[in-house]
Amino acid sequence: MDFEDNKAFGEVHGIPMYKDFVKYWDDVETFQARPDDLVIVTYPKSGTTWLSEIVYMIYKEDDVEKCKEDAIFNRVPYLECRKEEKMNGVKQLQEMDSPRIVKTHLPAKLLPGSFWENNCKIIYLSRNAKDVAVSYYYFFLMITEFPDPESFPKFVEKFMEGKVPYGSWYDHVKAWWEKRNNPQMLYIFYEDMKEDIRKEVIKLMKFLGRKPSEELVDKIIKHTSFQEMKNNPSTNYTTLPEEMMNQRVSPFMRKGISGDWKNHFTVAMNERFDTHYEQQMKDSTLKFRTEI
């Protein structure tokens, strides 16, 4: 499939989306939330899996064995994920006992209304654009069905134009930022997690109404470290067949650092990106760190 012809993806309400997901969009829009649902929202490649595992561990009160019982994509279903009868996030969630943890990459305007009506708690995790672009590029390389991104510079152009699934990173992070003062919402950053994971885990526990005992926090930090998650089949996606995710091309748990963009952007690309970035972000108070 050619990335250039703009037909690689479908669209929902003007946002580029995987064609398989678009076919069943009604199921997503009419999804019935429950008041005790917790929603984890991210733009793709922002650390969703990391946050999901931390939250799951908080829910299971440090029971590592329970965390290893099943793959993360079954324990924390991906709401809009759909591939005919093979993958169906909505169905997985409907069949799940409460309390559910819901993963989604939806822009704020596309989150099913039921989550707002039920006043569900929402955690938004964001990560700086340059590292997201790098991580997304490698994701494109390893997902067999995705169009060939050709080269990193070409991919970055598409990313800047918002012609990738879930559309513009800029619009995504900004629109969710506007919702940050909603008492049901917590807005956090990947870079803060990298810098001081203890502080962020405590913040998450308090937001979820849990008492952050030192012992529990220690256990969560250990179990969700990059190395632990890389070696853990229930978090590293190695249980998916190679025809879907070719981890020999690039592992899902790739580097897990802040600032890897420096190894990928040339000086010229970086200048171009920064100029465009300022334009896109000038109407927002949202600030990112691109290294820590």
Ligand code: A3P
């Ligand atoms: P890199 O490709 O930069 O390594 P998502 O889960 O949203 O798809 O995000 C994937 C990114 O999060 C990848 O980034 C992955 O390595 C990183 N990641 C996953 N688990 C992590 C952890 N425990 N600590 C730090 N980064 C992690």
